Amino acid sequence: MERYQPQSFEKKWQNIWEEKGVFQADNDHTKPKYFALVEFPYPSGDGLHVGHPRPYTALDAVARKRRMEGYNVLFPMGWDAFGLPAENYAIRNKIHPTIITEQNIGRFRKQLKSLGFSFDWSREVNTTDPNYFKWTQWIFLKLFENDLAYKEEMPINWCPACKIGLANEEVVEGSCERCGAKVETRVKNQWMLKITAYADRLIDDLDLVDFIERVKIQQTNWIGRSEGVEVVFPIKDSQETLQVFTTRPDTLFGATYMVISPEHPLLEKLAARISNLPEIRAYQEEARKKTDFERAELGQEKTGVKIEGLLALNPVNNREITVWISDYVLMSYGTGAIMAVPGHDERDWEFAKTFGLPIVEVVQGGDVATAPYTDTEKGILVNSGFLNGLDVETAKKEITSWLGANGLGTPQTNFRLRDWVFSRQRYWGEPIPLVHCEKCGWVPLPEEELPLRLPQVENYEPTDTGESPLAKIKEWVKTTCPRCQGPAERETDTMPQWAGSSWYFMRYTDPHNDQALASKENLDYWLPVDWYNGGMEHTTLHLLYSRFWHKFLYDQGIVSTPEPYQKRTSHGMILGENNEKMSKSRGNVINPDEIVREYGADTLRVYEMFIGDFEKNVPWSTDGVRGCRRFLERVWKLSEKVEPGHKYSRPLETKIHQTIKKVSSDYELLKFNTAIAALMTLLNKINEVGRINEAEMRVFLLLLNPVAPHITEELWERLDFGGMLNEQAWPSWDEAKTVEQTVNIGVQVNGKVRGQIEINLDDPVEVARAKALDNKNILRLIDGKTIVKEIYVPGRIYNLVIK
RNA sequence: GCCGGGGUGGCGGAAUGGUAGACGCUACGGACUUAAAAUCCGUUGGGCUAAGCGCCCGUGAGGGUUCGAGUCCCUCCCCCGGCACCA
Known part of the structure; x- marks a missing residue:
């Protein structure tokens, strides 16, 4: 027989599998199904990386095993092909991104095929294919119709190098995830998706699925649910009030001042009453110049300005307390205002120390003069009127019902998760299928007009004003309003790369359907995905976004399961031989x-x-x-x-x-x-x-x-x-x-292995003892000692305890 | 700071509370060869050794539970990942 020469037959088998279609998913829906999914790649110009085959081989093995076990297996592959690298290449070389994308896909496909994965290539999807993104746009319109897409002036993370707005998730330590440039804050009118409306379900429904624990934990962290109370603080001599969110209502008696964010609207409402307005304005200006990252940087000295002319009243005791502005309070979380309890909150304590504000102990257990006491387990309430003597947990309940009864506060849940900035000022993405009409406002394109395709352009460069290159194509922008037939303009922002990947697994179930994103029968048969493996880096982005879209489509009756993925696992990276990231x-x-x-x-x-x-x-x-x-x-x-x-x-x-x-x-x-x-x-x-x-x-x-x-x-x-x-x-x-009849087991004296015996599994202890005592070394060790205990675990160990 | 996951030979890594280091790599020795490569065989945690494969040490550190701990409990150190002025 000749020696092993894989090159002489690997291609042969790949061709045979392909010609016979052995890995194509069967349309027979009476068979038990198995949907195995791996993350589809971005077809970069660099070609396949050795990191790609790791998860692909793993689930390929699972898919192959499942077929041999009699399942109808769907194991598909496709291309997440919108994105910046192709666009940047287009800008540099004046070549349409479609062309370079096609080339890259061709190379990726060939490389993947050379590894013999059992993908069903007849179901390949491509997010940049108009027949695909037609449905991406369609889903967006459904979100829009259900008030889950809205446009808002938003301070966004702006990358000056990419000239693009970034989602929070794309900002890593204050820098652009892609190019590393320092991110700035800019205000832009952006399309937003209301993922926060699903925040509770995105956490709670993790109980329904089999995700590895660290994925569940990371998602829960990212969403950041926090239960507390929204408390109303009256402003003295005014009809205005300040609402604050707190998770520690039990410490309300310790609230000695309040802090509002520099962007808080109360400042404008009561500007006339503020006696140090110039100082306030200067501070606001300073805060505006800082990026979110700079504002969030730890370890810096607390800054702030007292608002002269305003006093708030602590609703539990009607004490007058001062109101400050400081950039450590963020407008984007809670109400943009806090009650400060310096005795029991790290940040408030620092602020109070910096500005010499009063610190009152309301939970006993520490020394609030030297450090805030934040323990919620052991402390007992003091200086707190009717809460005195209670533990923290009980005090929380008491005060919450008291606030409710007196119309001063209601239980409230807040989330760290923000709505999803869905606009990109870029060319190479799905056009947002909306037009703006002077009379009718934002109007969706009728479904028959989908897909809305990208126009041909000469220049892909984004504008310096931050507008998409599409804004320059006047003949594309100018259109008529589908509702009133009057003049209207198209939206020129495009969707982020996360759009196409938010539902691609659904398309695999019925990839050529031109009537729907996929037929109901196919969706109902194949979903949920039985096993989805992907990178940890997608846990807070792609995985969360696609769960959100799926839940929305579930509410719309498009899909029949609340969760898209039954099981989620994750693989590690393959590093270079020098133990560093491959690059x-x-x-x-x-x-x-x-x-x-x-x-x-x-x-x-x-x-x-x-x-x-x-x-x-x-x-x-x-x-x-x-x-x-x-x-x-x-x-x-x-x-x-x-x-x-x-x-x-x-x-x-x-x-x-x-x-x-x-x-x-x-x-x-x-x-x-x-x-x-x-x-x-x-x-x-x-x-x-x-x-x-x-x-x-x-x-x-x-x-x-x-x-x-x-x-x-x-x-x-x-x-x-x-x-x-x-x-x-x-x-x-x-x-x-599977059980060996005779085994070698260790013989221990006082728990230390001192010899070995060969023994039958079903031998009684007497046989083990006899064999053990036949060993010279064992005899030597127990000589002159008393055996106090004998332990025999068949097939495992024989142990003598001696004295 | 908070929340996860880890720390085992020269390396990647195995071990339902029951003979730690499976399997692979490396290295070394041997066989084959004119020679080398490939292949095959053997050795490969450290130490002592009166050479009896016997003893001692050994899974980040220190305690504990147990006849017996890499595994369970407590305290601490270090590494990786996530979140972080989120009220």
């Missing part, structure tokens, strides 16, 4: 094409699965790749030794049953490293035994197939095992036969 600039990039050329696709796949804990980052190792290649070569050689036989032979039987069990469960748990290790162990055992029969070889190939589909299919054919391997059933094991 061109670091010169540590491994090109998957080269690995395939030199070692074969199966080696790459096996290596990426064997490399380490799937959930953790791990450095690439060229030596490790060679090790996996050697393993496949040994498998190849194994096929030369295959003898007839349809029963597992005596010396291998137990090991085979154990391996089937181990591999079957490890694949489900994403523990590919230990599954492959188990197959290596079995291989070593087979080589040690020195012979293998057909039945054993069949099982070996079946178990290895999900990670190494080409070599296993090839050997299946060469060994004439009948049919194609991918049509076979997943092997089963007999639990009773």
